[in-house]
Amino acid sequence: MTAVIDTDSPTGTEVKRDFRLIDSTLRDGSHAISHQYTEDQVVAVVKGLDAAGVQVIEVTHGDGLGGSSFNYGFSKVDEMKLVEAAVNATTNADIAVLLVPGIGTVDELRRVRDLGVNVVRIAVHCTEADITEQHIKIAKELGMEAIGFLMMSHMNTPQGLLQQAKLLEGYGADTVYIADSAGAMTTNEVRARVAEIVGGIDVPLGVHAHQNLSLAVANSIAAYEEGARNLDGTSAGLGAGAGNCPTEILAAVCEKNGIVSGVNPLMLMDLAEEVTRPLMPRQQVVDRAGLLLGYAGVYGSFLLHAERAAERYGVPQAEILLELGRRKVVGGQEDMIIDVAVELARKHAEAEGRTA
Amino acid sequence: MTAVIDTDSPTGTEVKRDFRLIDSTLRDGSHAISHQYTEDQVVAVVKGLDAAGVQVIEVTHGDGLGGSSFNYGFSKVDEMKLVEAAVNATTNADIAVLLVPGIGTVDELRRVRDLGVNVVRIAVHCTEADITEQHIKIAKELGMEAIGFLMMSHMNTPQGLLQQAKLLEGYGADTVYIADSAGAMTTNEVRARVAEIVGGIDVPLGVHAHQNLSLAVANSIAAYEEGARNLDGTSAGLGAGAGNCPTEILAAVCEKNGIVSGVNPLMLMDLAEEVTRPLMPRQQVVDRAGLLLGYAGVYGSFLLHAERAAERYGVPQAEILLELGRRKVVGGQEDMIIDVAVELARKHAEAEGRTA
Structure with missing residues (x-):
């Protein structure tokens, strides 16, 4: 020491x-x-x-x-x-x-x-x-x-x-x-x-x-x-x-x-x-958004994009973030968010026997 | 396991x-x-x-x-x-x-x-x-x-x-x-x-x-x-x-x-x-009071008593809580808080050459 x-x-x-x-x-x-x-x-x-x-x-x-x-x-x-x-x-x-x-x-x-x-x-x-x-x-x-x-x-x-x-x-x-x-x-x-x-x-x-x-x-x-x-x-x-x-x-x-x-x-x-x-405008709290980022291991800037994609493609935001984390997406690859959302929406649809 | x-x-x-x-x-x-x-x-x-x-x-x-x-x-x-x-x-x-x-x-x-x-x-x-x-x-x-x-x-x-x-x-x-x-x-x-x-x-x-x-x-x-x-x-x-x-x-x-x-x-x-x-009426935050309790290792119920004693005897609240922690004071011994405050006030006075 x-x-x-x-x-x-x-x-x-x-x-x-x-x-x-x-x-x-x-x-x-x-x-x-x-x-x-x-x-x-x-x-x-x-x-x-x-x-x-x-x-x-x-x-x-x-x-x-x-x-x-x-x-x-x-x-x-x-x-x-x-x-x-x-x-x-x-x-x-x-x-x-x-x-x-x-x-x-x-x-x-x-x-x-x-x-x-x-x-x-x-x-x-x-x-x-x-x-x-x-x-x-x-x-x-x-x-x-x-x-x-x-x-x-x-x-x-x-x-x-x-x-x-x-x-x-x-x-x-x-x-x-x-x-x-x-x-x-x-x-x-x-x-x-x-x-x-x-x-x-x-x-x-x-x-x-x-x-x-x-x-x-x-x-x-x-x-x-x-x-x-x-x-x-x-x-x-x-x-x-x-x-x-x-x-x-x-x-x-x-x-x-x-x-x-x-x-x-x-x-x-x-x-x-x-x-x-x-x-401080708000106290520091580990809320859902913050915890999701740590849990998924993705950039904070992805949060809002993932929320929008979730709404647009009807896929849970958490699922998108977790998949982005698994793919080790980095800043600058924000276009991947849409790809992931579309892919997850298709999987959900297939699982339910629908057409995406 | x-x-x-x-x-x-x-x-x-x-x-x-x-x-x-x-x-x-x-x-x-x-x-x-x-x-x-x-x-x-x-x-x-x-x-x-x-x-x-x-x-x-x-x-x-x-x-x-x-x-x-x-x-x-x-x-x-x-x-x-x-x-x-x-x-x-x-x-x-x-x-x-x-x-x-x-x-x-x-x-x-x-x-x-x-x-x-x-x-x-x-x-x-x-x-x-x-x-x-x-x-x-x-x-x-x-x-x-x-x-x-x-x-x-x-x-x-x-x-x-x-x-x-x-x-x-x-x-x-x-x-x-x-x-x-x-x-x-x-x-x-x-x-x-x-x-x-x-x-x-x-x-x-x-x-x-x-x-x-x-x-x-x-x-x-x-x-x-x-x-x-x-x-x-x-x-x-x-x-x-x-x-x-x-x-x-x-x-x-x-x-x-x-x-x-x-x-x-x-x-x-x-x-x-x-x-x-x-x-929740307020979000959970580790504020000074909460941190002091963990740092000193004392009961939450001591906090307010220590604050009052601090004001009355002109001794920092943190000092009182830390001393209570060292003495391993437990619930029911709230009278010790005054004892500690008085003692600390006397020490401070002695150190400054005053009479408590």
């Missing part, structure tokens, strides 16, 4: 931490509030996280730098202003951004670096590490920490993820992350992936968990037990759909497990209750 | 199940709606659970038979009427009741038996199995399945719980349950308790989990892995405070783990979304 020594502690003394906590309330949480963060809200959340001892705070549009757009939803406040507000509000915590190649640009990365951002997470689908090479190298040239972030990691095998992680490491990534973006992994699936990857790379591994199966906290703890040394959370679990691993619960459960997070659970509980919950 | 064979399947064919699922929406969930269930609501929930293949449905005031009172809150509808409605609505599922010795009486147990209830859970604090002897024996004389139910099980050691379980077994209990009533156990704490108990008794063990640390589903799966063969849930997690293990998520996660529950996750998702959520 390697301890992370943080010499930037608020008290000036060394804080020995067993892992690094990255909070994404101001990035992944942005999805849940339709990217309507104000500068005041960003400052309040950053101050709360920073005071509680969180080491890295990610601030960007939910879809990363440049995400504010017709396709992904417009931000209320220009993300550069939000990033600048975060940098000015923090004392010890690093401010990070997310960059999805194809959405964010190198120019935007330079701009946030100039504002004082020193960590970038470069996020791609879990089989596409090869498109991160340029971005990782530029981030390193800019003097930033580069984290390779593999999304929808339940769609790749432990061995497949290790190969992707090795690519990221080879490009110069300082840290590799696997994200369970659909909250679709069982605890044993997380364990198998983490164990395989940490055994094959030299840089630290992180895990980003979602709540669709109500396993985000348990899976984060399991990831730590298998050797992950970065864990993600968001205040009050704020995030798309079922939400993320709640930072304040993760901190409390770490303490009960004897894992030193270096953050103060009570301060994080106060932040969640007094700052984050009041700005 | 012993499979439970259920010959009462709706289709007439044998359903092989790896464990028995007991749903407590209509008992533990009653707390969350201040015991205001109507007969129509009970019928709708029972029909949904029964159709989805749930084997046992618990229906009683949140505090069990006889709970409707000034102390525990009055039920909207007489519990005998609710129990009767449940018995009439079920096709395959057994209807169960909870009985807390000192609250419920043997007379009430006879009455529900006559209505068609065939399972009773006799619930006591995790160190007080010895007060269940009479009730277990009477339940057996009445021809009912008797389940000994040990509450607040985080407050006893694995070895201590095994001794309690042996007492229950000796009195004739058909099944023994440990309840993590405060949702305060880590997954490893659940594993240790289940492993110890199943190694020392011959009757099946069950685990009842709460969500205060967001671990209810993970802990239920871990309990199964260690040998528990009864698991509890409530629809949409309906229950006091942070709520219970959500039945529909547990069913989905079991399937993803290859554990055969014999229940239909999609039907349970529909029940949660279409029947249970609409009757």
Whole structure:
């Protein structure tokens, strides 16, 4: 068990931490509030996280730098202003951004670096590490920490993820992350992936968990037990759909497990209750839609398409989603939804002796 | 791994199940709606659970038979009427009741038996199995399945719980349950308790989990892995405070783990979304209060008392609750709350060089 020594502690003394906590309330949480963060809200959340001892705070549009757009939803406040507000509000915590190649640009990365951002997470689908090479190298040239972030990691095998992680490491990534973006992994699936990857790379591994199966906290703890040394959370679990691993619960459960997070659970509980919950349009609940996504293991963006196809072709939405999960359909293959609905409708008709 | 064979399947064919699922929406969930269930609501929930293949449905005031009172809150509808409605609505599922010795009486147990209830859970604090002897024996004389139910099980050691379980077994209990009533156990704490108990008794063990640390589903799966063969849930997690293990998520996660529950996750998702959520006054969220209870490991009833003491003595509520947890204070010791608050106030004053 390697301890992370943080010499930037608020008290000036060394804080020995067993892992690094990255909070994404101001990035992944942005999805849940339709990217309507104000500068005041960003400052309040950053101050709360920073005071509680969180080491890295990610601030960007939910879809990363440049995400504010017709396709992904417009931000209320220009993300550069939000990033600048975060940098000015923090004392010890690093401010990070997310960059999805194809959405964010190198120019935007330079701009946030100039504002004082020193960590970038470069996020791609879990089989596409090869498109991160340029971005990782530029981030390193800019003097930033580069984290390779593999999304929808339940769609790749432990061995497949290790190969992707090795690519990221080879490009110069300082840290590799696997994200369970659909909250679709069982605890044993997380364990198998983490164990395989940490055994094959030299840089630290992180895990980003979602709540669709109500396993985000348990899976984060399991990831730590298998050797992950970065864990993600968001205040009050704020995030798309079922939400993320709640930072304040993760901190409390770490303490009960004897894992030193270096953050103060009570301060994080106060932040969640007094700052984050009041700005949430709805509380994070694992409702049918969220649970279905985790159960089927598909993208959140498929939900509405599947609902429409279900109505049009008279097939249960759940059946469409489950079949899409089995076929491991990825973002960009939305046309498959209609194919699947038509096929299922035909099967139903045949079973009932009707003509579709 | 012993499979439970259920010959009462709706289709007439044998359903092989790896464990028995007991749903407590209509008992533990009653707390969350201040015991205001109507007969129509009970019928709708029972029909949904029964159709989805749930084997046992618990229906009683949140505090069990006889709970409707000034102390525990009055039920909207007489519990005998609710129990009767449940018995009439079920096709395959057994209807169960909870009985807390000192609250419920043997007379009430006879009455529900006559209505068609065939399972009773006799619930006591995790160190007080010895007060269940009479009730277990009477339940057996009445021809009912008797389940000994040990509450607040985080407050006893694995070895201590095994001794309690042996007492229950000796009195004739058909099944023994440990309840993590405060949702305060880590997954490893659940594993240790289940492993110890199943190694020392011959009757099946069950685990009842709460969500205060967001671990209810993970802990239920871990309990199964260690040998528990009864698991509890409530629809949409309906229950006091942070709520219970959500039945529909547990069913989905079991399937993803290859554990055969014999229940239909999609039907349970529909029940949660279409029947249970609409009757909930608020969604189940792990808010500060709920998380504090799990973190400190204290009774829910202490929360309000601690809040009042915190205001009166100028000490943080969290500090009072954590100290109460360390002292393993149990229900009935509410006077300790003031003692603790006064003591903490004195310590704070001393530290600041003031007179308390």
